Amino acid sequence: MGVETLTMISATPSPFARMNRIALHEKGIPFELQNEVPWDSTTATRNYNPLEKLPILLFPDSENQEPVYDSAHIQNFIVTKYADKSPKLVTGDINLDLKARQLLTLSEGVLDAFVLIFWESKRPENKQSAEWLARQQRKIDGGLAAFESLCQSRQPKSSEYIINDTYTIADIAIACATAQIDFGSMRPGWREKYPELAKWYTKMEERDTFKKTYPVMFEVKDSVV
Known part of the structure; x- marks a missing residue:
């Protein structure tokens, strides 16, 4: 059925x-x-x-x-x-899958910071908080550094994936977070600063499922901030 x-x-x-x-x-x-x-x-x-x-x-x-x-x-x-449908997107090991969910949380935190920066920048310049913006920027930098570390330490070294040579929700989340930073031109030169992340991310974006879902900007008509 x-x-x-x-x-x-x-x-x-x-x-x-x-x-x-x-x-x-x-x-x-x-x-x-x-x-x-x-x-x-x-x-x-x-x-x-x-x-x-x-x-x-x-x-x-x-x-x-x-x-x-x-x-x-x-x-x-x-x-x-839909656990019966492949790919599983989890490893089946409880500790590794908890790690995958932690990395999903980390990725969403980076994306939340991206969104907060976007909306803060829409306020009149004299009403923007430099301290608030700096805090969100630190979250993005911290996330990218963590992603780079994960790519450097993945096992085996030849693996295409972040956890245990298995394609998981962690790969999807980290790639989507990295793509949005790239899409928004938030960190020019990030590929040179985070070379392992760049190499891994480029490979992930070659998947058909990533190509068909690449973000497209829209127009916000109503006032938000």
Whole structure:
């Protein structure tokens, strides 16, 4: 019996939703993409997520399956609910899988900092907080340094993946975080500073599932800040 087509409410540049889209594509789970700008007054996000945030995963059988939201939870939902579909995106070792989820959290923290910098920069210059911006920049630099260290220490050295030579949610998360920094031109010259991360990331972006989900900027029409 086939899997029913799901609906992913997303925003075209969203790295958070991109992680979930990649996981769905990898597992061959059919879904339709419903693009939204979550800050616009016309957004439907409030109908499915009290926090009015994306991404949101919807199901045909809405009476028996409530919407699933928050990208990290959606990712864990996909891994758990569709465990019978390959790739597993986890190792099966509890300690390694806890590490993969920790790296998912780290990646989302880097992305949160990226988003906070973006919106702070939209305020009038005299209302921007230099201290706040510097704090977010440190998070990005700390994350990139951690990613580089992970790429340097992966075992075996020839592995394409971060954990135990297995393709996991950690690979997807770290690649999506790195891609967004690149997409936003946040760190010119980062490839020279983090050469192992650059080499690993370039290889990951060659996957078809990454190519078909690369972020596309949208226009925010309503005032946000």
